[in-house]
Amino acid sequence: MEYTFILSSLLNPCSLISLILIVLIFVFRSSFRLNSSRKLQLPPGTLGLPFLGESLQIISAYKTENPEPFIDERVKRYGNVFTTHLFGKPTIFSTDPDVNRYILQNEGRLFESSYPSSITNLLGKHSLLIIKGNLHKKLHSLTMSFANSSIIRDHLLVDVNRLVKLNLNSWSDHVLLQDEAKKITFELTVKQLMSIDPGEYSEKLRKEYVLLIEGFFSVPIPFFFTTYGRAIKARRKVAESLLSVVRERRKENPSSGNGGGKKNKDMLEALLEEECGLSDEEIVDFMLALLVAGYETTSTIMTLVVKFLTETPLALAQLKEEHEKIAAEKGYSGSLQWSDYKSLPFTQCVINETLRVANIISGVFRKTTADVTIKGFTIPKGWTVFASFRAVHLHQDNYKESRSFNPWRWQDDLASMSSIGNGNSFTPFGGGPRLCPGYELSRVEICVFLHHFITHFSWVPAEEDKLIFFPTTRTVKRYPINIQRRNCQVE
Numbered sequence: 001m002e003y004t005f006i007l008s009s010l011l012n013p014c015s016l017i018s019l020i021l022i023v024l025i026f027v028f029r030s031s032f033r034l035n036s037s038r039k040l041q042l043p044p045g046t047l048g049l050p051f052l053g054e055s056l057q058i059i060s061a062y063k064t065e066n067p068e069p070f071i072d073e074r075v076k077r078y079g080n081v082f083t084t085h086l087f088g089k090p091t092i093f094s095t096d097p098d099v100n101r102y103i104l105q106n107e108g109r110l111f112e113s114s115y116p117s118s119i120t121n122l123l124g125k126h127s128l129l130i131i132k133g134n135l136h137k138k139l140h141s142l143t144m145s146f147a148n149s150s151i152i153r154d155h156l157l158v159d160v161n162r163l164v165k166l167n168l169n170s171w172s173d174h175v176l177l178q179d180e181a182k183k184i185t186f187e188l189t190v191k192q193l194m195s196i197d198p199g200e201y202s203e204k205l206r207k208e209y210v211l212l213i214e215g216f217f218s219v220p221i222p223f224f225f226t227t228y229g230r231a232i233k234a235r236r237k238v239a240e241s242l243l244s245v246v247r248e249r250r251k252e253n254p255s256s257g258n259g260g261g262k263k264n265k266d267m268l269e270a271l272l273e274e275e276c277g278l279s280d281e282e283i284v285d286f287m288l289a290l291l292v293a294g295y296e297t298t299s300t301i302m303t304l305v306v307k308f309l310t311e312t313p314l315a316l317a318q319l320k321e322e323h324e325k326i327a328a329e330k331g332y333s334g335s336l337q338w339s340d341y342k343s344l345p346f347t348q349c350v351i352n353e354t355l356r357v358a359n360i361i362s363g364v365f366r367k368t369t370a371d372v373t374i375k376g377f378t379i380p381k382g383w384t385v386f387a388s389f390r391a392v393h394l395h396q397d398n399y400k401e402s403r404s405f406n407p408w409r410w411q412d413d414l415a416s417m418s419s420i421g422n423g424n425s426f427t428p429f430g431g432g433p434r435l436c437p438g439y440e441l442s443r444v445e446i447c448v449f450l451h452h453f454i455t456h457f458s459w460v461p462a463e464e465d466k467l468i469f470f471p472t473t474r475t476v477k478r479y480p481i482n483i484q485r486r487n488c489q490v491e
């Protein structure tokens, strides 16, 4: 009887689809029952459709300018922490600042970062974003010490100023701001990593790198003609290119791996000096992680600061005043010094507000390494959790009129807050053992960019553009603007 049904299903497409659906529902239901049978109190919610879960709903929401209803509706129905099913996995979605903090702080104990293999293939298995345990601790603290305030002040700031000015001077009177900002952040990272100035090497590397980045946001089908397939190939080329620099440096400095204790000239030298003796492959994956982590994030904030300011003329006027004062003192031809950076309170408010509203990293995925009980719920071992920063940043309990861009809201808090964020309700750079090591550097880069841009150009949007949030936070048309130079060249 069953055979007859299956056979006729094969001949009849409608029945075949019904059969597949029945099997899917059965598998899906049994996996859900498995948890109930272990008497685990999951947060309320729905797993949505078999296999697809609620992925299509979240994707279609994040592809619009206003993705908030996806979260708002579920929070209203189920509360701040709810169960859903995203990108192939049952997921606990947290919009609760305390739960998010708990997830971030317990990285390596109850939770661990987890990426699909399609992403790991692009990042490399030794990437800082992926490695765990002691090696992660060591390399994370190495990165933090390389991008700390005194290193930025004494070493990196000179090049940030120089490369930002170089780029601004090369602009025509019509630019796609998002692309230009990406070029700036890429060149800055290459310089900070390997002391290589913009030129033939960095341009060639950038072309491959752009293909690699596209792979992160594509369907992971590894054929040579697909975006993902091209990204895999580009990854190989980028790795080879970085490897050649690593090998050259090893030749120049054969004593690498001895610790040393002296000040390193760049990140690569610090890696080569690392006492545990990193392999070439580990160093290449590490450099690639820094290129990936700082590129899209910082450049998008640079673009969106300009977009939000353009839409908020009062804020733009106040910011201009702050920067004009410093620029005028220098005759419009100096660099932004560390002391200047520290004396721009309204600029810090504008950067905070852009980070809060734009949410470049809308949250982080983690996997539980044990059953975790929190706020009366139990999340089973091996489940995915998503700590949503976006939901916290845009909730009215945490920010009054939370959905509007209002840089003045930060004015009273600024003195008491650090560059990382404040408390549990502002975490654009994450937290805990995986706190973004670039949190200060990115703020400095954005600030230097704003300083030279605002004091040397006026601009108008060339077309209407809109902000969307899937597959990443970006403006659809890459924010085209027409610019006019004021105060001559950026010297």
Ligand code: HEM
Binding pocket: 113, 128, 129, 130, 140, 143, 147, 289, 290, 293, 294, 295, 297, 298, 301, 360, 361, 364, 427, 428, 429, 430, 431, 433, 434, 435, 436, 437, 438, 439, 441, 442
């Ligand atoms: C506006 C700019 C930036 C934002 C919003 C941002 C945000 C974040 C966030 C939220 C995380 C935590 C990820 C997690 O917990 O899984 C992170 C990690 C990281 N960021 Fe950033 N980031 C920015 C710029 C940078 C820059 C300029 C660098 C370069 C030094 C950088 C390097 C990294 C690295 C290497 C990690 C991984 C840390 C680890 O897993 O141990 N980021 N970033």
